[in-house]
Amino acid sequence: MSDVETETRAPPAPDGLETMPDGLVIRAQGIHKRFGDNHVLRGISIDFPKGTTTVILGGSGSGKSVLMKHLIGLLKPDEGRVLVEGINISQLSGTALTKARMKFGMVFQWAALFDSMSVGDNVAFPLREHHRELSEKEIAERVAEKLALFGLEGTEAKFPADLSGGMRKRVGLARAIVLEPEIVLYDEPTTGLDPITTEYVDEMILRAKEKLQVTSVVISHDIGSAFNIADSIAFLYEGKIVEHKPPSELRHSEHPELKKFLSTWFGRN
Numbered sequence: 001m002s003d004v005e006t007e008t009r010a011p012p013a014p015d016g017l018e019t020m021p022d023g024l025v026i027r028a029q030g031i032h033k034r035f036g037d038n039h040v041l042r043g044i045s046i047d048f049p050k051g052t053t054t055v056i057l058g059g060s061g062s063g064k065s066v067l068m069k070h071l072i073g074l075l076k077p078d079e080g081r082v083l084v085e086g087i088n089i090s091q092l093s094g095t096a097l098t099k100a101r102m103k104f105g106m107v108f109q110w111a112a113l114f115d116s117m118s119v120g121d122n123v124a125f126p127l128r129e130h131h132r133e134l135s136e137k138e139i140a141e142r143v144a145e146k147l148a149l150f151g152l153e154g155t156e157a158k159f160p161a162d163l164s165g166g167m168r169k170r171v172g173l174a175r176a177i178v179l180e181p182e183i184v185l186y187d188e189p190t191t192g193l194d195p196i197t198t199e200y201v202d203e204m205i206l207r208a209k210e211k212l213q214v215t216s217v218v219i220s221h222d223i224g225s226a227f228n229i230a231d232s233i234a235f236l237y238e239g240k241i242v243e244h245k246p247p248s249e250l251r252h253s254e255h256p257e258l259k260k261f262l263s264t265w266f267g268r269n
Protein backbone atom coordinates (compact mmCIF):
# COMPACT_ATOMS: atom_id res chain seq x y z
CA MET A 1 0.00 0.00 0.00
CA SER A 2 1.34 3.44 -0.90
CA ASP A 3 1.90 6.25 1.60
CA VAL A 4 -0.93 8.21 0.07
CA GLU A 5 -3.39 5.43 0.73
CA THR A 6 -2.34 4.70 4.30
CA GLU A 7 -2.46 8.37 5.07
CA THR A 8 -5.86 9.18 3.63
CA ARG A 9 -7.90 5.99 3.77
CA ALA A 10 -10.81 6.56 6.15
CA PRO A 11 -13.38 4.00 7.25
CA PRO A 12 -16.44 3.94 5.00
CA ALA A 13 -19.27 6.19 6.17
CA PRO A 14 -22.55 4.46 7.15
CA ASP A 15 -24.08 5.24 3.74
CA GLY A 16 -21.27 3.32 2.01
CA LEU A 17 -19.59 6.51 0.80
CA GLU A 18 -15.97 7.22 1.54
CA THR A 19 -15.14 10.59 3.01
CA MET A 20 -13.51 13.08 0.67
CA PRO A 21 -12.20 16.55 1.51
CA ASP A 22 -14.74 19.32 0.90
CA GLY A 23 -14.72 20.78 -2.57
CA LEU A 24 -13.26 17.70 -4.28
CA VAL A 25 -15.26 15.84 -6.91
CA ILE A 26 -12.77 13.19 -8.04
CA ARG A 27 -9.78 11.78 -6.20
CA ALA A 28 -7.46 9.23 -7.81
CA GLN A 29 -5.20 7.47 -5.33
CA GLY A 30 -2.13 5.40 -6.14
CA ILE A 31 -3.32 4.15 -9.54
CA HIS A 32 -1.19 1.51 -11.23
CA LYS A 33 -2.15 -0.04 -14.56
CA ARG A 34 -0.26 -2.58 -16.61
CA PHE A 35 -1.11 -4.09 -19.99
CA GLY A 36 1.10 -7.18 -20.04
CA ASP A 37 4.67 -5.90 -19.67
CA ASN A 38 3.62 -2.32 -20.42
CA HIS A 39 3.42 -0.58 -17.03
CA VAL A 40 1.47 2.47 -18.19
CA LEU A 41 0.34 4.13 -14.96
CA ARG A 42 2.90 3.94 -12.14
CA GLY A 43 1.27 5.44 -9.09
CA ILE A 44 -1.04 8.28 -10.07
CA SER A 45 -2.58 10.38 -7.31
CA ILE A 46 -4.49 13.47 -8.33
CA ASP A 47 -7.44 15.50 -7.02
CA PHE A 48 -10.03 17.32 -9.12
CA PRO A 49 -11.74 20.23 -7.29
CA LYS A 50 -15.38 21.06 -7.97
CA GLY A 51 -16.10 23.54 -10.74
CA THR A 52 -12.53 23.68 -12.02
CA THR A 53 -10.89 22.68 -15.28
CA THR A 54 -7.86 20.43 -15.02
CA VAL A 55 -5.84 19.74 -18.14
CA ILE A 56 -3.73 16.59 -18.32
CA LEU A 57 -0.79 17.15 -20.62
CA GLY A 58 1.54 14.47 -21.84
CA GLY A 59 3.17 13.05 -24.93
CA SER A 60 1.47 10.63 -27.28
CA GLY A 61 1.17 7.20 -25.66
CA SER A 62 1.98 8.52 -22.18
CA GLY A 63 -1.26 7.11 -20.72
CA LYS A 64 -3.61 10.11 -20.75
CA SER A 65 -6.57 8.22 -22.20
CA VAL A 66 -5.89 5.24 -19.95
CA LEU A 67 -5.98 7.56 -16.92
CA MET A 68 -9.23 9.17 -18.08
CA LYS A 69 -10.86 5.78 -18.57
CA HIS A 70 -10.08 5.00 -14.93
CA LEU A 71 -11.89 8.16 -13.81
CA ILE A 72 -15.13 6.97 -15.37
CA GLY A 73 -14.66 3.30 -14.46
CA LEU A 74 -14.10 2.03 -18.01
CA LEU A 75 -10.79 0.56 -16.88
CA LYS A 76 -10.03 -0.92 -13.46
CA PRO A 77 -6.71 -0.18 -11.75
CA ASP A 78 -4.33 -3.00 -10.81
CA GLU A 79 -3.67 -1.02 -7.63
CA GLY A 80 -5.24 2.10 -6.18
CA ARG A 81 -8.70 3.49 -6.57
CA VAL A 82 -10.77 6.37 -7.90
CA LEU A 83 -13.35 8.09 -5.72
CA VAL A 84 -16.10 10.09 -7.42
CA GLU A 85 -18.04 12.09 -4.85
CA GLY A 86 -17.17 9.47 -2.26
CA ILE A 87 -18.10 6.50 -4.47
CA ASN A 88 -15.29 4.07 -5.20
CA ILE A 89 -15.97 3.81 -8.92
CA SER A 90 -13.09 1.34 -9.38
CA GLN A 91 -15.10 -1.31 -7.50
CA LEU A 92 -18.41 -0.87 -9.23
CA SER A 93 -19.93 -2.91 -12.01
CA GLY A 94 -23.32 -3.40 -13.65
CA THR A 95 -26.13 -0.99 -12.86
CA ALA A 96 -24.26 0.67 -9.98
CA LEU A 97 -21.48 1.63 -12.41
CA THR A 98 -23.99 2.79 -15.03
CA LYS A 99 -25.63 4.98 -12.38
CA ALA A 100 -22.30 6.46 -11.24
CA ARG A 101 -21.42 7.22 -14.86
CA MET A 102 -24.51 9.42 -15.15
CA LYS A 103 -22.48 12.05 -13.28
CA PHE A 104 -20.22 12.29 -16.33
CA GLY A 105 -20.72 13.91 -19.70
CA MET A 106 -20.30 11.50 -22.57
CA VAL A 107 -16.95 12.33 -23.93
CA PHE A 108 -15.25 9.52 -25.67
CA GLN A 109 -17.54 9.72 -28.66
CA TRP A 110 -18.41 13.33 -28.10
CA ALA A 111 -17.53 14.48 -31.58
CA ALA A 112 -18.86 11.42 -33.37
CA LEU A 113 -22.39 12.43 -34.26
CA PHE A 114 -24.93 10.07 -35.75
CA ASP A 115 -24.81 11.08 -39.42
CA SER A 116 -28.29 9.82 -40.18
CA MET A 117 -29.85 11.92 -37.40
CA SER A 118 -30.60 15.63 -37.43
CA VAL A 119 -28.73 17.94 -35.06
CA GLY A 120 -31.83 18.10 -32.84
CA ASP A 121 -32.12 14.31 -32.64
CA ASN A 122 -28.39 13.96 -31.97
CA VAL A 123 -28.58 16.29 -28.98
CA ALA A 124 -31.88 14.76 -27.82
CA PHE A 125 -30.45 11.23 -27.92
CA PRO A 126 -29.21 11.03 -24.29
CA LEU A 127 -32.47 12.59 -23.05
CA ARG A 128 -34.55 9.98 -24.89
CA GLU A 129 -32.29 7.22 -23.50
CA HIS A 130 -32.29 8.35 -19.88
CA HIS A 131 -35.37 10.51 -19.39
CA ARG A 132 -38.28 8.62 -20.85
CA GLU A 133 -40.64 10.66 -18.66
CA LEU A 134 -39.97 13.86 -20.66
CA SER A 135 -42.49 14.99 -23.25
CA GLU A 136 -41.35 15.84 -26.79
CA LYS A 137 -41.99 19.51 -25.97
CA GLU A 138 -39.73 19.35 -22.91
CA ILE A 139 -37.06 17.55 -24.93
CA ALA A 140 -37.24 20.20 -27.65
CA GLU A 141 -36.86 22.95 -25.03
CA ARG A 142 -33.80 21.38 -23.44
CA VAL A 143 -32.21 20.75 -26.83
CA ALA A 144 -32.83 24.36 -27.93
CA GLU A 145 -31.35 25.67 -24.69
CA LYS A 146 -28.15 23.64 -25.05
CA LEU A 147 -27.75 24.52 -28.73
CA ALA A 148 -28.17 28.21 -27.87
CA LEU A 149 -25.47 27.94 -25.23
CA PHE A 150 -23.00 27.11 -27.99
CA GLY A 151 -24.24 29.59 -30.58
CA LEU A 152 -26.17 26.98 -32.56
CA GLU A 153 -29.72 28.25 -32.18
CA GLY A 154 -32.14 27.08 -34.86
CA THR A 155 -29.90 24.33 -36.26
CA GLU A 156 -32.12 21.44 -35.07
CA ALA A 157 -33.22 20.36 -38.55
CA LYS A 158 -29.75 20.37 -40.10
CA PHE A 159 -27.71 17.21 -40.57
CA PRO A 160 -24.08 16.71 -39.50
CA ALA A 161 -22.98 16.62 -43.15
CA ASP A 162 -24.29 20.20 -43.57
CA LEU A 163 -22.09 21.53 -40.75
CA SER A 164 -18.49 22.71 -40.58
CA GLY A 165 -16.04 20.70 -38.45
CA GLY A 166 -16.19 23.31 -35.70
CA MET A 167 -19.99 23.27 -35.61
CA ARG A 168 -20.01 19.48 -35.42
CA LYS A 169 -17.71 19.68 -32.40
CA ARG A 170 -20.09 22.12 -30.76
CA VAL A 171 -23.10 19.90 -31.44
CA GLY A 172 -21.11 17.07 -29.83
CA LEU A 173 -20.48 19.26 -26.84
CA ALA A 174 -24.18 20.23 -26.60
CA ARG A 175 -24.98 16.51 -26.59
CA ALA A 176 -22.32 15.81 -23.95
CA ILE A 177 -23.89 18.29 -21.54
CA VAL A 178 -27.58 17.85 -22.34
CA LEU A 179 -28.04 15.70 -19.23
CA GLU A 180 -26.36 18.46 -17.21
CA PRO A 181 -23.58 16.25 -15.85
CA GLU A 182 -21.50 17.39 -12.91
CA ILE A 183 -18.31 16.29 -14.61
CA VAL A 184 -17.27 16.51 -18.24
CA LEU A 185 -14.28 14.59 -19.56
CA TYR A 186 -12.78 15.73 -22.85
CA ASP A 187 -10.31 13.47 -24.61
CA GLU A 188 -8.29 15.57 -27.07
CA PRO A 189 -11.18 17.86 -28.04
CA THR A 190 -9.04 20.02 -30.32
CA THR A 191 -6.79 17.44 -31.95
CA GLY A 192 -6.78 17.85 -35.71
CA LEU A 193 -8.62 21.18 -35.66
CA ASP A 194 -7.39 24.39 -37.27
CA PRO A 195 -6.43 27.26 -34.91
CA ILE A 196 -9.70 29.17 -35.30
CA THR A 197 -11.83 26.12 -34.57
CA THR A 198 -9.56 25.21 -31.67
CA GLU A 199 -10.19 28.63 -30.18
CA TYR A 200 -13.92 28.12 -30.63
CA VAL A 201 -13.86 24.78 -28.84
CA ASP A 202 -11.77 26.24 -26.01
CA GLU A 203 -14.34 29.00 -25.67
CA MET A 204 -17.11 26.38 -25.44
CA ILE A 205 -15.27 24.48 -22.72
CA LEU A 206 -14.90 27.71 -20.75
CA ARG A 207 -18.58 28.49 -21.29
CA ALA A 208 -19.73 25.04 -20.11
CA LYS A 209 -17.79 25.59 -16.91
CA GLU A 210 -19.10 29.10 -16.39
CA LYS A 211 -22.77 28.43 -17.17
CA LEU A 212 -23.12 24.95 -15.73
CA GLN A 213 -20.39 24.99 -13.03
CA VAL A 214 -19.13 21.66 -14.29
CA THR A 215 -15.91 20.05 -13.18
CA SER A 216 -13.88 19.42 -16.32
CA VAL A 217 -10.97 17.14 -17.05
CA VAL A 218 -9.37 17.77 -20.43
CA ILE A 219 -6.75 15.59 -22.01
CA SER A 220 -4.58 17.42 -24.45
CA HIS A 221 -1.27 17.56 -26.10
CA ASP A 222 -2.10 21.06 -27.30
CA ILE A 223 -0.19 23.36 -24.97
CA GLY A 224 -1.76 26.57 -26.28
CA SER A 225 -5.22 25.23 -25.60
CA ALA A 226 -4.20 23.96 -22.17
CA PHE A 227 -2.98 27.38 -21.09
CA ASN A 228 -6.22 28.99 -22.36
CA ILE A 229 -8.66 26.84 -20.47
CA ALA A 230 -6.94 25.34 -17.42
CA ASP A 231 -7.24 26.26 -13.78
CA SER A 232 -4.47 23.73 -13.26
CA ILE A 233 -2.31 21.60 -15.51
CA ALA A 234 -0.96 18.17 -14.66
CA PHE A 235 1.94 16.73 -16.64
CA LEU A 236 1.97 12.96 -17.09
CA TYR A 237 5.39 11.50 -17.70
CA GLU A 238 6.64 7.93 -17.35
CA GLY A 239 3.40 6.88 -15.69
CA LYS A 240 3.42 9.58 -13.04
CA ILE A 241 2.05 13.09 -12.54
CA VAL A 242 5.39 14.89 -12.25
CA GLU A 243 3.96 18.43 -12.00
CA HIS A 244 0.50 19.77 -11.16
CA LYS A 245 0.19 23.56 -10.98
CA PRO A 246 -1.75 26.57 -12.23
CA PRO A 247 -0.62 27.48 -15.77
CA SER A 248 1.23 30.63 -14.67
CA GLU A 249 3.42 28.56 -12.32
CA LEU A 250 3.78 25.56 -14.58
CA ARG A 251 5.40 27.72 -17.21
CA HIS A 252 8.37 28.16 -14.91
CA SER A 253 8.72 24.48 -14.03
CA GLU A 254 12.25 23.15 -13.73
CA HIS A 255 11.23 19.60 -14.67
CA PRO A 256 13.49 18.81 -17.64
CA GLU A 257 10.95 16.79 -19.64
CA LEU A 258 8.21 19.34 -19.06
CA LYS A 259 10.57 22.14 -20.08
CA LYS A 260 11.30 20.26 -23.28
CA PHE A 261 7.59 19.69 -23.86
CA LEU A 262 6.72 23.35 -23.25
CA SER A 263 9.56 24.64 -25.42
CA THR A 264 7.96 22.99 -28.45
CA TRP A 265 5.22 25.56 -27.96
CA PHE A 266 6.72 28.59 -26.27
CA GLY A 267 9.88 28.22 -28.29
CA ARG A 268 8.08 29.30 -31.40
CA ASN A 269 5.77 31.93 -29.89
Ligand SMILES: Nc1ncnc2c1ncn2[C@@H]1O[C@H](COP(=O)(O)OP(=O)(O)O)[C@@H](O)[C@H]1O
Binds near residue numbers: 061
Ligand atom coordinates in the same frame (compact mmCIF):
# COMPACT_ATOMS: atom_id res chain seq x y z
N1 LIG B 1 -6.83 -1.54 -23.89
C1 LIG B 1 -5.49 -1.54 -24.02
N2 LIG B 1 -4.81 -2.70 -24.09
C2 LIG B 1 -3.46 -2.73 -24.16
N3 LIG B 1 -2.68 -1.62 -24.19
C3 LIG B 1 -3.31 -0.43 -24.12
C4 LIG B 1 -4.73 -0.33 -24.03
N4 LIG B 1 -5.07 0.99 -23.97
C5 LIG B 1 -3.91 1.67 -24.03
N5 LIG B 1 -2.84 0.84 -24.10
C6 LIG B 1 -1.43 1.24 -24.14
O1 LIG B 1 -1.21 2.15 -23.06
C7 LIG B 1 -0.31 3.17 -23.44
C8 LIG B 1 -0.95 4.53 -23.21
O2 LIG B 1 -2.03 4.70 -24.09
P1 LIG B 1 -2.97 5.97 -24.09
O3 LIG B 1 -3.49 6.25 -22.73
O4 LIG B 1 -3.99 5.75 -25.15
O5 LIG B 1 -1.97 7.15 -24.54
P2 LIG B 1 -2.29 8.70 -24.76
O6 LIG B 1 -1.49 9.44 -23.73
O7 LIG B 1 -1.78 9.01 -26.13
O8 LIG B 1 -3.76 8.89 -24.60
C9 LIG B 1 0.07 2.91 -24.88
O9 LIG B 1 1.29 2.21 -24.88
C10 LIG B 1 -1.06 2.03 -25.39
O10 LIG B 1 -0.63 1.18 -26.40
Ligand SMILES: [Mg+2]
Binds near residue numbers: 064065066187188
Ligand atom coordinates in the same frame (compact mmCIF):
# COMPACT_ATOMS: atom_id res chain seq x y z
MG1 LIG C 1 -5.24 9.40 -25.93
